[in-house]
Amino acid sequence: MHEITIYGYPTCPHCLETAALIVDMGFTYDYKSLVIQTNRQEVVSLAEKHGIRKEDILAPVVMIDGEVLIRPDEEVLRATLS
Numbered sequence: 001m002h003e004i005t006i007y008g009y010p011t012c013p014h015c016l017e018t019a020a021l022i023v024d025m026g027f028t029y030d031y032k033s034l035v036i037q038t039n040r041q042e043v044v045s046l047a048e049k050h051g052i053r054k055e056d057i058l059a060p061v062v063m064i065d066g067e068v069l070i071r072p073d074e075e076v077l078r079a080t081l082s
Contacts, residue, residue, distance in 0.1 A: 002081055004029035007043045008060035014071055015060040021077055022062075034059060 004022060006029050008015030022029050032039040043061050044054050050068045058071040064080050072080070 002027060003065055005032060005063045006060050007032045007034055007039060009034050012059050018060045018062060018072065018077065021074055025078070025081055027081060
């Protein structure tokens, strides 16, 4: 089983679509709202550790087994979770 965390905003269409796809694929995930300052700081820190600049961060940010994905599309999610 994969360890999945979604960092997103409650009303973000991309965030909601990503979460629905992950569930449709049969996986569960932890959700961290980017409305909360500490979660925003956490996602910036994770991205920077993976060589992603703060300016390039778009919601949702999905972490799968330690790999950080910035606004992944369906193809990327399916490939990563296969």
